[in-house]
Amino acid sequence: MLLIECPWCGPRAESEYRCGGESPIVRPADPAATDDAAWADYLFYRDNVKGLSFERWHHRFGCGLWFNIARDTVSHRILAIYGITDPRPVLGPGA
Amino acid sequence: MSGYRLERSGDIDRSRPINFRWEGRSYTGFAGDTLASALLASGVRMIGRSFKYHRPRGLIAAGLDEPNFIVQLERGAGTTPNLKAPYVELYDGLDAAPVNAWPSLRFDLLAANSIFKRFIPAAFYYKTFMWPTWRLFEPLIRKAAGLGASPKLPDPDCYEQTSAHIDVLIVGGGIAGLAAAQHAAMSGKSVMLVTGGRHWGGRLAGTSDSVEGKPAAVWIKDMLRTFTAMPNVTLMTRTLATGHFDHGMVSLCERLTDHMPIHERSGPRQRFWRVRADALILATGAIERPLVFRGNDRPGIMLAGAARAYLHRHAVVAGREIVVATTNDSAWYAAFDLAEAGATIVAIIDTRPSPSPALVERAEALGIMVHASMAPTEAIGRQTVRAVRIGCVSSAGRIHGATQTLPCDLLLMSGGWNPAVHLHSQGAGRLKFDPGLSSFIPEAESSGHRIIGGAAGDFARYSTLAAAPEQAVTRRPGPPQAALWSISESDVPDAEAWVDFQNDVTAGDIALAARENFRSVEHLKRYTTLGMASDQGKTSNVNGIGILSTLLAKSIEAIGTTKFRPPYDPIPFGLLAGHRIGDGLRPRRQLALHDWHVGRNASFEEYGGWMRPAAYLRPGESEADAVRREVLAVRTEVGIFEASPLGKIEVKGPDAAAFLDLMYVNRISTLKPGRCRYAIMLSENGTVFDDGVVTRLTDDHFLVGTTSGHAAIITEAFREWLQCEWTTMRVLVEDVTTCWAVANVVGPQTRSVLDTLASDIDFSADAFAHMTAQRGYIGGIPARVARVSFTGELSYEIAVPWRCAGALWETLIAAGSSHGIVPFGVEALMTLRIEKGFLHIGADTDGTTLPQDIGLGAIMAKKTQDFVGRRSAHRPDGLRGDRRSFVGLEATDGNAAPLAIGAHILPAGTTQPQPGEGWVTSSTWSPTLGAPLALAMIERGEKRIGENVRVWDLGAWREARITRACRYDPQGTRLDV
Numbered sequence A: 001m002l003l004i005e006c007p008w009c010g011p012r013a014e015s016e017y018r019c020g021g022e023s024p025i026v027r028p029a030d031p032a033a034t035d036d037a038a039w040a041d042y043l044f045y046r047d048n049v050k051g052l053s054f055e056r057w058h059h060r061f062g063c064g065l066w067f068n069i070a071r072d073t074v075s076h077r078i079l080a081i082y083g084i085t086d087p088r089p090v091l092g093p094g095a
Numbered sequence B: 001m002s003g004y005r006l007e008r009s010g011d012i013d014r015s016r017p018i019n020f021r022w023e024g025r026s027y028t029g030f031a032g033d034t035l036a037s038a039l040l041a042s043g044v045r046m047i048g049r050s051f052k053y054h055r056p057r058g059l060i061a062a063g064l065d066e067p068n069f070i071v072q073l074e075r076g077a078g079t080t081p082n083l084k085a086p087y088v089e090l091y092d093g094l095d096a097a098p099v100n101a102w103p104s105l106r107f108d109l110l111a112a113n114s115i116f117k118r119f120i121p122a123a124f125y126y127k128t129f130m131w132p133t134w135r136l137f138e139p140l141i142r143k144a145a146g147l148g149a150s151p152k153l154p155d156p157d158c159y160e161q162t163s164a165h166i167d168v169l170i171v172g173g174g175i176a177g178l179a180a181a182q183h184a185a186m187s188g189k190s191v192m193l194v195t196g197g198r199h200w201g202g203r204l205a206g207t208s209d210s211v212e213g214k215p216a217a218v219w220i221k222d223m224l225r226t227f228t229a230m231p232n233v234t235l236m237t238r239t240l241a242t243g244h245f246d247h248g249m250v251s252l253c254e255r256l257t258d259h260m261p262i263h264e265r266s267g268p269r270q271r272f273w274r275v276r277a278d279a280l281i282l283a284t285g286a287i288e289r290p291l292v293f294r295g296n297d298r299p300g301i302m303l304a305g306a307a308r309a310y311l312h313r314h315a316v317v318a319g320r321e322i323v324v325a326t327t328n329d330s331a332w333y334a335a336f337d338l339a340e341a342g343a344t345i346v347a348i349i350d351t352r353p354s355p356s357p358a359l360v361e362r363a364e365a366l367g368i369m370v371h372a373s374m375a376p377t378e379a380i381g382r383q384t385v386r387a388v389r390i391g392c393v394s395s396a397g398r399i400h401g402a403t404q405t406l407p408c409d410l411l412l413m414s415g416g417w418n419p420a421v422h423l424h425s426q427g428a429g430r431l432k433f434d435p436g437l438s439s440f441i442p443e444a445e446s447s448g449h450r451i452i453g454g455a456a457g458d459f460a461r462y463s464t465l466a467a468a469p470e471q472a473v474t475r476r477p478g479p480p481q482a483a484l485w486s487i488s489e490s491d492v493p494d495a496e497a498w499v500d501f502q503n504d505v506t507a508g509d510i511a512l513a514a515r516e517n518f519r520s521v522e523h524l525k526r527y528t529t530l531g532m533a534s535d536q537g538k539t540s541n542v543n544g545i546g547i548l549s550t551l552l553a554k555s556i557e558a559i560g561t562t563k564f565r566p567p568y569d570p571i572p573f574g575l576l577a578g579h580r581i582g583d584g585l586r587p588r589r590q591l592a593l594h595d596w597h598v599g600r601n602a603s604f605e606e607y608g609g610w611m612r613p614a615a616y617l618r619p620g621e622s623e624a625d626a627v628r629r630e631v632l633a634v635r636t637e638v639g640i641f642e643a644s645p646l647g648k649i650e651v652k653g654p655d656a657a658a659f660l661d662l663m664y665v666n667r668i669s670t671l672k673p674g675r676c677r678y679a680i681m682l683s684e685n686g687t688v689f690d691d692g693v694v695t696r697l698t699d700d701h702f703l704v705g706t707t708s709g710h711a712a713i714i715t716e717a718f719r720e721w722l723q724c725e726w727t728t729m730r731v732l733v734e735d736v737t738t739c740w741a742v743a744n745v746v747g748p749q750t751r752s753v754l755d756t757l758a759s760d761i762d763f764s765a766d767a768f769a770h771m772t773a774q775r776g777y778i779g780g781i782p783a784r785v786a787r788v789s790f791t792g793e794l795s796y797e798i799a800v801p802w803r804c805a806g807a808l809w810e811t812l813i814a815a816g817s818s819h820g821i822v823p824f825g826v827e828a829l830m831t832l833r834i835e836k837g838f839l840h841i842g843a844d845t846d847g848t849t850l851p852q853d854i855g856l857g858a859i860m861a862k863k864t865q866d867f868v869g870r871r872s873a874h875r876p877d878g879l880r881g882d883r884r885s886f887v888g889l890e891a892t893d894g895n896a897a898p899l900a901i902g903a904h905i906l907p908a909g910t911t912q913p914q915p916g917e918g919w920v921t922s923s924t925w926s927p928t929l930g931a932p933l934a935l936a937m938i939e940r941g942e943k944r945i946g947e948n949v950r951v952w953d954l955g956a957w958r959e960a961r962i963t964r965a966c967r968y969d970p971q972g973t974r975l976d977v
Helices: A036-044 B036-040 B107-116 B122-128 B134-144 B175-185 B217-227 B305-316 B329-341 B357-364 B423-426 B459-468 B509-515 B520-526 B541-552 B573-577 B595-599 B624-636 B654-662 B711-724 B750-754 B802-819 B824-837 B859-860
Strands: A003-006 A010-013 A018-022 A051-059 A065-071 A080-083 B012-020 B024-033 B047-049 B055-057 B068-074 B082-085 B096-099 B159-171 B192-193 B233-236 B239-244 B252-256 B272-283 B285-290 B301-303 B321-326 B344-350 B369-372 B374-381 B386-393 B400-407 B410-414 B418-421 B431-434 B439-442 B496-502 B602-607 B610-616 B639-642 B646-651 B676-682 B688-698 B701-706 B732-735 B740-746 B773-778 B781-786 B793-800 B884-891 B904-907 B918-926 B931-939 B950-951 B956-963
Touching: A003 A080, A003 B646, A051 B711, A065 B711, B012 B036, B024 B036, B036 B305, B047 B096, B096 B676, B096 B781, B159 B175, B159 B573, B159 B711, B175 B192, B175 B217, B175 B233, B175 B459, B175 B732, B192 B239, B217 B233, B217 B773, B239 B423, B272 B573, B285 B646, B301 B305, B305 B329, B305 B410, B305 B740, B321 B329, B321 B386, B329 B344, B329 B357, B329 B410, B344 B374, B357 B369, B374 B400, B418 B439, B496 B509, B496 B541, B509 B520, B509 B541, B509 B859, B520 B541, B573 B750, B610 B624, B610 B824, B624 B639, B624 B824, B624 B918, B639 B802, B646 B654, B646 B711, B654 B701, B654 B711, B701 B711, B711 B732, B740 B773, B740 B802, B750 B793, B781 B802, B793 B802, B824 B918, B824 B931, B884 B918, B931 B956
Parallel strands: B012 B096, B159 B192, B159 B272, B192 B233, B301 B410, B321 B344, B321 B410, B344 B369
Antiparallel strands: A003 A010, A018 A051, A051 A065, A065 A080, B012 B024, B047 B055, B068 B082, B068 B096, B239 B252, B252 B272, B285 B418, B374 B386, B386 B400, B431 B439, B602 B610, B639 B740, B646 B701, B646 B732, B676 B688, B688 B701, B740 B793, B773 B781, B781 B793, B884 B931, B884 B956, B904 B918, B904 B950, B918 B931, B950 B956
16 A cells, blocks of 8 residues: 655555546647547546656545646656646656 | 374374364364365365365465365354465364355255356356346355355454564565575674474475485474574564565564464464565475376375475375376476385386486386376266375376276376465566476566565575575576476367366366357456456466467467565454454544433444534433424523533734635635634535634734534645645644633523633623633633524533543533523423524535535625636536525424425426425424424525425425525624623
8 A cells, every 4th residue: 555645744655545647638628629539539448557656646535635746657666746736757767 | 094194203282183174074173284184194185175166175285375274163153264274383272164065064065066067167157147247146056156255243352453664575485485585684684584384394295305414304493492592683473474565564464362262362463464564575485386187186086296395394195095196396396205105106107208217217216117208188986085186197188098097095196296476466566477497487587576486496405505695587497397287188278177176177178268259368267267266366377378378379468477475374354453343443522521421321323533422411312302302492591512522723924814814705804803604614626625613812913713523624725725735825734622621501591600610811792702712710720712603593612621621611510500400401402403594514515515605695796806716606507597506495284293304406396306396304203393304405495485396205295485695693683782
């Protein structure tokens, strides 16, 4: 079970959280002007990363905060935790 | 009968005899015994039948690696299957039976399988029972091959769950674990040391081996005494580490009462621990490998280390005439100890050409014959071993030359030791094959934990003790262990030499699998079931991989191991469930006035997690009668309904209106304060997600109504949008559903009831229009009142603080009594809304319903801004002309029974079932119209009003006509009062 550091509450067990999948997913600014393929890409298509994955998590049974995590999907190591509107951190090869 | 008890020694209390039953017969052991040690001391040899061939089997191990002695403990609801007898502590009245013998151990009918063994090799069942279907044979085969019976009744025991956060967790109570704990504790850190069994000291418990210059028993006792003075050390026996999970979490199973007589037990049976430690040290020891030779599964053949453990822990000598066969030094010490305890050691057979001279010298001093370069090639005997045939063996396990036979009643074997790397491996630690030890050992760098002692492949006492305080994983080279994966008199592995005792897999089965090209170890495992039994191959995996490696002429390193998975040993489901059973799994919520409803003989049903009255039954009434009466009362007089579960979310802030415009199909920002609007919400995928009434309380403050049981989900969705997408909007969202209890007063007489209340609210038509809301006081209680209707009748929803619900309700019932006010339940409400054709999200809609399917196309077209789901509703599939739409359905066949919900709708004239055009979504008998009514989703339904269709359900046809959804008061005149 992962131990996830909520930026607000500190380290808590994975069972308190919900994973919201890849992050960020940018909602097209003008949906009406977005063609079907681009809209489907926004709705459905996600990277299925083996290795470094950027995803958003929700402290559902805690403070309710959404935040971002950089996680290695192989080792489950959490390499960075950052705010929901922060840019993806640049992680060096040693990370 | 050959095992016996010594007069002295052992960690047992001879003054406390314990009576127990095995296979229906009475036996006596002592306090400190396990079921295995007590039966061994009683001379019982055959303790089970094998899984597949029902061969007689005996005890081979002294721990959880035991593959044969698997028992069903106790009977009835508290029965537990598949316990390993060496781990079952004896208690007075214990009642155990073998799991795989029918009708009895001695006379097992299915032992006939054994005679036909050569016809039922690996995968035989899958290959043979293919026609007409495997399922036909499966139940019979499962009965024949069963391991234990699961209880048929609810578990009478309770289980506890808890967590611990500590500095250092040490798993394993052998000398490595004790020494590591001592070192960690001296630094002042909090230390938890757990061991699965009852005793400390692991394999050295009870021995006279020297540890740091003291006899082991004294060293262990001294160590434990040191810990009692250290409050930072927690010692836990009977606590098995069952799993090692991501980010270092370790699960423990603490057995609290399993060792007590049943009538003395109280409280939880077991406790499940989730432990997170800054440092994890694994000192889980090692597991001895059996030797693989013909007939090696006969009762009376044991692991040498196990015989030594039974001797020292329980003062049991497992046999009288003993032959010891080994590939390494460890079994020699078992022979010496047993000889010193008075047993006759017939011979020590060592496969190595030149065992250490010191060992040979000591053997000779004890009068033990030594045969080097030799191995057992066949165990002779049937229900117990009578003799062993031995011969000269090559390093590859091939017997050559003449053989000789040695009589014996106990054959001890040791094929070397495998580090118990299970927890290391579960925790994503990698393994490497060590050619010196011929075992898989942990790779130090690959994990975040330390692993010491036998678990690290470090079998030397002095180096284990030295390793305990060190920071990194260490391993000192001990004496090498030669690999001898299987012994055979021919070039191929012996088909009667057992590798996996519990799953009945032989060396011949592995050869068969290799011949059939199952070369990956994962395929081999599944094809032969090697290592798939409840012991997960503790004694068999490495031998199996070794044999495969020889057959394929491929290195063991290249073959690798199968994956280790938790739990290390099976644990009860109840332990994992803990308190989350029955109502503890998913608490059922009660209404504010639950007791009142109970007093009115309500029949309760669960709706969206709430226990709500379906109907209030009067004496002699069926539920259908009650629903009919309640519906008519609402249509003609006045009814009252508790609507407290109705979702209520407050949305507040300068951007609240703009935010709700994004959330709803309907325009919310144009709503004036004090007014209500029915609105529909979509998911971003475009499908209908929720509906409810939105009330604008003030300019920047809204009360959002959701369907019952959906409020938490909608609140969460709102917050996700606000936190992740529209992050600059200034809006606060709070679910207040259970802050407000709601009484809904409905029916033409409603106003006459409300007018009699002591209230500052004017309920008249002029002062309180339909779809408006007001705040005020009713009988001194603060109330939020909305005039909204889900029934088509005059209706006021009165929300008051939850704690005031009783007072309000009594006031309303008193005020309504002269008008014959009738409480009504959810079923009546559903009938009323079906009569009106009001949509019920989740009943009439599903995960494919788009807003245009339920008549919202025009509203969408009119709204100029974007909202969640809008774009998705206009994908090509949403624009199809033949989409289903929401309509009504009336039966035209004169049959008064309502149409079946879910029934298929087909064109008129259809006589054969064919792809349908839609289905019935809601259906009821309408007391108001005196006819069955239904709602349905039908292809182009909107354009087919008046058309006849056929309705098919489970082979029966009905005739019906498509109508508008609303069948009662379509003009809404009843609201216009």
